[in-house]
Amino acid sequence: MHSNIQKVLISQEQIKARVAELGAQIAKDYQGKDLVFVGVLKGVVVFFSDLVRAVDLPCEFDFMWISSYQGTSSTGSMVVKRDVSADLKGRHVVILEDIFDTGNSLEFTYNHLLAKEPASLRICTFLDKPERRRAGVSVRADYTGFTIPNEFVVGYGMDFNEKYRNLPYIGVLKPEAYEK
Ligand code: IMP
Ligand code: MG
Numbered sequence: 001m002h003s004n005i006q007k008v009l010i011s012q013e014q015i016k017a018r019v020a021e022l023g024a025q026i027a028k029d030y031q032g033k034d035l036v037f038v039g040v041l042k043g044v045v046v047f048f049s050d051l052v053r054a055v056d057l058p059c060e061f062d063f064m065w066i067s068s069y070q071g072t073s074s075t076g077s078m079v080v081k082r083d084v085s086a087d088l089k090g091r092h093v094v095i096l097e098d099i100f101d102t103g104n105s106l107e108f109t110y111n112h113l114l115a116k117e118p119a120s121l122r123i124c125t126f127l128d129k130p131e132r133r134r135a136g137v138s139v140r141a142d143y144t145g146f147t148i149p150n151e152f153v154v155g156y157g158m159d160f161n162e163k164y165r166n167l168p169y170i171g172v173l174k175p176e177a178y179e180k
Helices: 012-029 045-053 104-114 175-179
Strands: 005-010 035-041 060-068 078-082 092-100 120-128 143-147 170-173
Touching: 012 045, 012 143, 035 045, 035 104, 045 092, 045 120, 060 104, 078 104, 092 104, 104 120, 170 175
Parallel strands: 035 060, 035 092, 092 120, 120 143
Antiparallel strands: 005 170, 060 078
């Protein structure tokens, strides 16, 4: 275990088993449909690469990169840094996200992609922290890997100051790790 990790919240084995279940469920739901996965960079890349390989269906990949105006996540004012490249009109789109926290990112992403007139639009999030949701956020996750308590987590794509994304499990940092 990494020396800055206080505890492992979700192990590699638990992740593997749950991602396989999610993939099987999505494959069942999208059989015969023109499926496009849209990942929200950067935190989703690890989940994205595991999840798509658990979906035994033809599909396409695309990516969006968004950020908040001030670099804070509390404002709700988001901007598209990199838009999807595919034409999503009339297609079945599943947004993949690392974590559903306040909901600002997913609400923005959902509305942005809805304007491209997909045939359907759903959300698949690896983690959900419902206690953190901003009042008024109306989007919901159609597929959720794990629901977690209100703790800041790292690993499996998620970072603190761009570090720890490559940890293969979900962990909680030691308090002193925030000072580094
Ligand atoms: P939002 O607050 O739902 O808009 O989440 C915004 C983004 O903040 C997520 O996509 C993550 O990249 C990041 N984030 C939220 N909670 C955590 C966490 O516990 N650890 C690492 N990143 C997080
Ligand atoms: Mg993210």
